[in-house]
Amino acid sequence: MFKGVLRKGSIVLASTVLAFTLAACGNNGGNNTGNGAAEGGNNTGTEAVKDLSGEIRIDGSSTVFPITQAVAEEFMNINNGVNVTVSEGGTSTGFKKIINGEIDIADASRKVKDEEVADLKAKNEEVVEMPVALDGITVVINKENTWATEMTVEELKMIWQKDSKVKLWSDVRPDWPKEEIKLFGPGTSSGTFEYFTEEINGTKNESTTNYTPSEDDNVLVTGVAGEKNSLGYFGFAYYEENADKLTAVAIKETADAAAVAPSVETIGDGSYKPLSRPIFIYPLKSALAKPHIAEFVKYLNGEEGQALVEEVGYIKLSAEDYKKNLDMVK
Incomplete structure (x- = not known):
């Protein structure tokens, strides 16, 4: 299990999963979770996916950061060909970066705004809204x-x-x-x-x-x-x-x-x-077409990711909510 120390942000819970896709943007600055090295593993609660490789760039909410950082470390431990970089420049910064094509997933402690959706659409991009936990400010x-x-x-x-x-x-x-x-x-x-x-x-x-x-x-x-x-x-x-x-x-x-x-x-x-609220990740829809990013998002929403949500101090959603997220990846 995740052995890191909670460094930033807070946890947020998402009570419902929205099945529609939306736009988002990026963020700046941050922390690199580093590269793990291990073999085997169970990415999605079923069978391990072999030979995954590539980069995954995440930025945005400092509140969501502990979740995606913990998931990134565990995911890299079982997929040593994947490097995940997680930063925490703030929700608005994360949306700016994803709009600019600088990241693959935006962490957010609020929903994406209409103008952010429009900016993404202008670039023929969209994001998928996935609540991942509940938080109380x-x-x-x-x-x-x-x-x-x-x-x-x-x-x-x-x-x-x-x-x-x-x-x-x-x-x-x-x-x-x-x-x-x-x-x-x-x-x-x-x-x-x-x-x-x-x-x-x-x-x-x-x-x-x-x-x-x-x-x-x-x-x-x-x-x-x-x-x-x-x-x-x-x-x-x-x-x-x-x-x-x-x-x-x-x-x-x-x-x-x-x-x-x-x-x-x-x-x-x-x-x-x-002051109770959901918190989110927003992967680019186009990024989910890449196997290593799709498997990362599946891992986050699977049993292992749900356990990490609680381990870093957040409140996990219902099993049905996570299933909705997983269905959107498929």
């Missing part, structure tokens, strides 16, 4: 913060909305400390940023600029862990990996609603609202 505070362990969506909006006037914790609730809030969050090319701003602020991509942004979730973890008065957000998998350093905020949809903390159970059953 987790709002986190420093371990020394004992006052903000529960917050409403409206309170989060007060802090994160564009042109927010909130500076101190006491600006949110008068009985909270008169201390400046230090904010940490994903950069603007992140699908997590887009999803969070739409669900919390009501308008996607509109946010206060008074925060420290990073596409590297480890930077966000370090920032919140190192500052008592901090607040941040990123994927659930990264919270779970760092639960000894951070506290997850329980979210109340309304002031009268019960506070719900993120967990495998609450994300899986959808009760962690409104």
